Amino acid sequence: MRRNYALALLLLALSFIAVVAWQGGDGAMRAGIKIGESMPDFRLPDLDGKEHSLSSLRGKNGTVLIFISTQCPVSNAYNARMEKLAEDYGARGIAVIGINANATEPVDVVKRHAAEHNLKFTILKDHGNKLADRLGAQVTPEAFLFDASGKLVYHGRIDNSRDESQVQSQDLRDAIEAILAGRQVAKTEARAFGCTIKRAS
Amino acid sequence: MKIYSTALTLTLILSPFAFGGCPTSSERFQQGSTRDGSGETTRDARATESAPIKVSEINTNGLRELLGRPAQAKRPLLINFWATWCEPCREEFPDLVAIDREYRSRGLDFVTISLDDVSDIDRGVPQFLREMGATMPTYLLNVVDPEMAISVVDQEWSGALPATFLFDAKGTLVYRRFGRIKPPELRAAIEKALNAKP
Known part of the structure; x- marks a missing residue:
């Protein structure tokens, strides 16, 4: 009887953990900011510190944050396209900002890479x-587009x-064209294959 | 009190192995079993130890069919998405080959899906598989727009590689890993899926 009780308790504990493990999971459900939510304010260093x-x-008219990598071949395939995007839309009041969050890519490497690939955006x-x-x-x-009021209007590729x-x-x-024209963004999310961001820890 | 502490100790010991069991919505994996001939390709691509490595193309429909496997399958299915240009994918591949060796005879189906360019289907991809000693069926996903293919597999997936998914014998997604696998965790999930009563 005592043994049965212990077993039941153990099973209960295990199933609870299984649920928590599944929910909390392996890295990274697509939690995070949702369409319509505001851009959080963060202080981050540029490549000069x-x-x-x-x-x-x-x-003035919107902001694009793009997570980039120096090592990822997919990100590198977009270097010229990202620079062109920054040039095309910088003049139209859209700020394009690259974010390097890869723990494996130190700031001096990111700086050298940007110079080599002629990435002039921040x-x-x-x-x-x-x-x-x-x-x-x-x-x-991976891009996050915020409109003039700082609300997320597009997320993805x-x-x-x-x-x-x-x-x-x-x-x-x-x-971007939609928000510049004062229209609703038709497709607010779209995905493509790319490299996993290498997080610290 | 003693019972509690024993249970707690056991729980803590076993907790890393307790992944998986919670059923999630499986409807989207069951639907849309279109007959476009990719069922045939599945058998063709199942290389044996001695056969040359053949990588077949797969499209979104083929992927959907693979996931919504016909009722006779009844085996858990492990799917790994990778590419030769993806460093962590290459790094984890020997572990995946070892898992395939160990579990295929015990009832696991394992398929890998390469996201390489289609121009690599006869060169880079089979060459890498050969170097790894890999014999699991491998497809190369050839789609113009990857959004639908990603959705077919898992709504939670951002498309980041590598990505590894385990479906139980009923076709329910029971384990996912974005980024490099943790072999003990994946093995525990596989054991659990293999031991589950259909």
């Missing part, structure tokens, strides 16, 4: 992936293919 608050870097280092955690960023490249010749769906550009 100077700290910026995200709010001070916001564009890049911030997210030490300890605090911003990535808050936004729920998982992959590189830049476009449908790392191979530029296969691009059919300009999801991020379409979303």
Whole structure:
């Protein structure tokens, strides 16, 4: 009887843990910021070590945060496209900011990589992936577009293919054009394959 | 009191192995078993130890069919998404090959899906599999827009690689891992799925 009781208790405890383990899970459900929620204010250093608050870097008409990597071939396939995006829309009041949250990519490596690939947009280092955690960023490249009032209006890929010749769906550009025209963003989320952000710990 | 502490101790010891059991919505994995011939490809691609490595293309429909396996399957299914350009994917592959060796004869189906360019289907992908000594069926996902393929597998998945999913014999997703696998955790989930009564 005593043994049965202990066994029952054990099973109960195990099933509870199984539930918690599944819910809390392995890294990274797509929790994080939802469409319509406000951009959190974070202070992050740029590649020269100077700290910026995200709010001070916001564009007049909107802000794009893109999680990037120096090592990920998918992110690297987008270097030229990201720089072009920053050039095209910088003049139209949209700030494009790169975020490097990979624990395996120190700031001097990120700085050298940006110079080598001619990335002139602002890049911030997210030490300890605090911003990535808050936004729920998982992959590189992964974009978050906030409108002029700082609300998230698009989250996900830049476009449908790392191979530029296969691009059919300009999801991020379409979303930016929509907010510039004062329209609703038609497709608010879209995914593509990329590299897992390498988090600290 | 003693009972409690014994139970607690056991619980703590066993807790890393207690992943998996909570049923989740499986409807989306059951639906849409379209007949587009990819069922045939499944058998063709099942390499044996001596057969040359053949990687077949798969599209979103094929993926959907693979996941919504016909009723005769009744075996847990492990799926790993990877690419030769993905460093952590390459790093974890020997562990996956070992898991395939150990569990296939015990009733596990294991399929890997490469996200390499289709131009690598006869070169880079089979070459890597050969180097790894891998014999599990491998497909190369060839889709123009990956959004639907990602959704078919798991709504929670961002598309980040590597990603590993375990479906039980009923087709319910019972374990997922984004990023490099933790072999003890994955083995525990597989053991659990294999031991579950259908």
